[in-house]
Amino acid sequence: xxxxxxxxxxxxxxxxxxxxxxxxxxxxxxxxxxxxxxxxxxxxxxxxxxxxxxxxxxxxxxxxxxxxxxxxxxxxxxxxxxxxxxxxxxxxxxxxxxxxxxxxxxxxxxxxxxxxxxxxxxxxxxxxxxxxxxxxxxxxxxxxxxxxxxxxxxxxxxxxxxxxxxxxxxxxxxxxxxxxxxxxxxxxxxxxxxxxxxxxxxxxxxxxxxxxxxxxxxxxxxxxxxxxxxxxxxxxxxxxxxxxxxxxxxxxxxxxxxxxxxxxxxxxxxxxxxxxxxxxxxxxxxxxxxxxxxxxxxxxxxxxxxxxxxxxxxxxxxxxxxxxxxxxxxxxxxxxxxxxxxxxxxxxxxxxxxxxxxxxxxxxxxxxxxxxxxxxxxxxxxxxxxxxxxxxxxxxxxxxxxxxxxxxxxxxxxxxxxxxxxxxxxxxxxxxxxxxxxxxxxxxxxxxxxxxxxxxxxxxxxxxxxxxxxxxxxxxxxxxxxxxxxxxxxxxxxxxxxxxxxxxxxxxxxxxx
Numbered sequence: 125x126x127x128x129x130x131x132x133x134x135x136x137x138x139x140x141x142x143x144x145x146x147x148x149x150x151x152x153x154x155x156x157x158x159x160x161x162x163x164x165x166x167x168x169x170x171x172x173x174x175x176x177x178x179x180x181x182x183x184x185x186x187x188x189x190x191x192x193x194x195x196x197x198x199x200x201x202x203x204x205x206x207x208x209x210x211x212x213x214x215x216x217x218x219x220x221x222x223x224x225x226x227x228x229x230x231x232x233x234x235x236x237x238x239x240x241x242x243x244x245x246x247x248x249x250x251x252x253x254x255x256x257x258x259x260x261x262x263x264x265x266x267x268x269x270x271x272x273x274x275x276x277x278x279x280x281x282x283x284x285x286x287x288x289x290x291x292x293x294x295x296x297x298x299x300x301x302x303x304x305x306x307x308x309x310x311x312x313x314x315x316x317x318x319x320x321x322x323x324x325x326x327x328x329x330x331x332x333x334x335x336x337x338x339x340x341x342x343x344x345x346x347x348x349x350x351x352x353x354x355x356x357x358x359x360x361x362x363x364x365x366x367x368x369x370x371x372x373x374x375x376x377x378x379x380x381x382x383x384x385x386x387x388x389x390x391x392x393x394x395x396x397x398x399x400x401x402x403x404x405x406x407x408x409x410x411x412x413x414x415x416x417x418x419x420x421x422x423x424x425x426x427x428x429x430x431x432x433x434x435x436x437x438x439x440x441x442x443x444x445x446x447x448x449x450x451x452x453x454x455x456x457x458x459x460x461x462x463x464x465x466x467x468x469x470x471x472x473x474x475x476x477x478x479x480x481x482x483x484x485x486x487x488x489x490x491x492x493x494x495x496x497x498x499x500x501x502x503x504x505x506x507x508x509x510x511x512x513x514x515x516x517x518x519x520x521x522x523x524x525x526x527x528x529x530x531x532x533x534x535x536x537x538x539x540x541x542x543x544x545x546x547x548x549x550x551x552x553x554x555x556x557x558x559x560x561x562x563x564x565x566x567x568x569x570x571x572x573x574x575x576x577x578x579x580x581x582x583x584x585x586x587x588x589x590x591x592x593x594x595x596x597x598x599x600x601x602x603x604x605x606x607x608x609x610x611x612x613x614x615x616x617x618x619x620x621x622x623x624x625x626x627x628x629x630x631x632x633x634x635x636x637x
Contacts, residue, residue: 151238151338151538152511153446155437156230156530158205158342159426160198160246160349161479161495162506163456163487166423170386170506171377171489173365174420178431179508182448185517186510187563190386191605192525194454196495196502197578198267199248201453201527202344206230208531208542209552212577212637220249220267224256226552228543230340230531231257237540240337242328245321245344252299262300262324264317264346269296271317271346271353271422272473275309285351285466285476316355318347318422322429326436333440340534343433347426350461351476354421359471361424362417369401369409370486373416377489386520387490387609394492394501394610398482411470416483418471443512447537450508451527456487457495490610498581498592499611509563521562524570524585524605528556536560573626575633584630591616591626600627 165171169183194201199220200211207227211217214227231241235257243253245263253261264274273284274296288294295307310320325343332339366373374396381387401409430450437443458481468474479487484494491501507525509515535542536558543551561568573586583592588606593599602616602623616623 150445153339153437153442154234154239154341154534155433155446155448156205156340156342157430157448157450158202158245158344159450159452160346161454161457162348162423162452163484163489163494164452164491164501164504164506165377165381165489166348166452166456166487167427167506169384169508171381171384172423173373173376174423175361176423176427178427178434179450182430182450182510183508183518185512186448186508187515187519187521188386189507189509189521189523189525189562191522191609192451192505192507193503193574193576194452194505194527195576195578196454196498196581198349198453200578202246202248204527205451205453205530208528208535209555210528210575210637213552213555216249217577223251224249226550228546228551229253229256229258230342230534232546233257233531233535233540233542234340234538235259237538238337239340239538240332240335241340242325243342243344244325244328245342246346247299247344252302252304254299254302258342260301260328263298263321263344265297265299265304268346268349268351269317270351270473270476272315273309274298274317275305275307278309278313282468282474283465284473285463287351287461287463287476316425318345318425318429321345322432325433329436329440329442339442345426345429348419348422348479350457350459350478352415352418352422352471352479353473354418354425354471356471358421358425359417362420365420366413366416369412370398370482371396371401374486374489377486381490390607391490391609392612393490394612397485397493412480412482414470415477415479418477419479419483421471447509447511447514449530450506452505454495455491455493455497455502455504456484458484458493459495492611493594496579496581497594498576498578498583499594500609502581503576503583509559511563515563516565519565523559523562523567524574525559525562526556526574528554529559530556532556533559533563573629573633575630577634582630584626584633586626586629589622589626591623591630602626
């Protein structure tokens with residue numbers, strides 16, 4: 125039986141939640157899936173033409189958020205997700221080359237609550253997750269790597285493209301439980317990071333199928349972060365799909381979002397930042413088409429692997445009380461990585477290619493800008509949550525959330541203890557708010573403001589109001605996100621008191637870190 129036919133078991137088994145009070149009181153299995161540099165409109169249920177039926181099925185039977193946020197950059201976002209405090213409070217606001225401090229991880233908190241804690245995929249941090257509360261860890265300790273071979277050249281193959289200055293390209297660090305490899309050169313010729321992150325998770329699910337502990341599984345994929353690399357069969361599915369260029373695809377995504385009821389007319393389509401498709405030379409158009417075909421294939425492959433994961437959870441009896449969450453660590457990326465000594469076709473192991481700002485603008489439809497910016501295009505992430513029998517199928521939440529809310533949510537729903545100190549060091553109090561009321565259909569407003577600061581970008585939000593700037597010496601822009609969620613009408617001159625109020629909030633937060 126194929127994965128799509130088996131997948132509805134998530135919903136069919138929801139009835140088991142009603143069997144007895146004792147069954148209902150069991151701690152849920154928790155699956156947290158994080159994509160990398162995935163734009164807000166890059167999956168089907170958020171407007172995309174890319175085939176993502178497994179993710180879409182999770183949304184169909186769960187809740188989608190329209191105002192959930194990250195930090196606009198991979199490693200600070202993942203630190204917030206992992207700890208429940210701002211990256212500025214755990215030492216991860218400027219660099220990932222130091223330990224997480226004054227904070228505990230989801231693994232540490234849930235392990236102490238009796239959970240089996242597993243993590244497969246990207247960390248983007250200094251420490252091996254195996255030492256921070258996780259029973260098992262497999263994956264990339266660094267930020268990005270070659271999908272087909274993160275290590276050294278293998279016999280009979282070309283040189284794998286690697287980011288960095290020629291002659292100084294350091295190998296990517298990789299961990300398998302307690303052992304770190306630098307470089308990590310997989311022997312298997314079918315290696316592809318998205319597939320192998322899932323392979324290890326499936327092996328663990330089989331190994332621990334008789335373990336009575338509730339499961340916390342963190343799947344931290346690297347897709348679709350550059351380099352753009354995908355299996356040829358996946359790329360072929362998208363040949364010709366992007367021949368009409370940026371404007372056509374962006375408009376279609378926007379219209380689909382409206383049709384899905386994900387957004388309404390207050391979401392005015394922000395100004396495009398790409399050139400007219402017809403103005404580009406044929407050679408540039410061909411390259412841009414190929415980049416988007418590969419990018420789509422990477423997302424497709426991610427969805428396929430999520431299907432494999434759900435199938436295995438069903439096979440091992442882990443779906444009768446399960447919360448599945450899906451997020452992206454920032455908006456689509458406009459970063460362009462320059463690698464001088466790579467070669468070959470876009471999508472292959474020997475060539476490092478980046479998506480670029482033009483397609484990133486499309487990926488973040490309908491918002492402005494992209495990764496590294498504190499505008500919504502950089503910080504607004506899809507959040508999908510599915511908990512059969514608890515969350516209303518097909519629901520949409522406008523609650524303004526943030527990655528710091530994940531820890532608070534899991535502490536709330538599991539009753540886990542969040543400590544005031546850990547290993548003799550003080551722990552920063554939880555900064556987030558539980559999303560559980562929003563999951564269960566509540567519409568209470570957020571109690572605390574939200575803040576962002578990454579490189580030249582800064583922002584603060586309280587209620588429906590947001591100030592944002594790009595460039596530390598620039599003036600604040602002010603937006604009412606209820607009336608203008610895509611930040612198209614700057615109200616700073618009309619509402620100077622509100623701007624100063626949010627500026628004061630931001631400065632107080634910055635001084636208190």
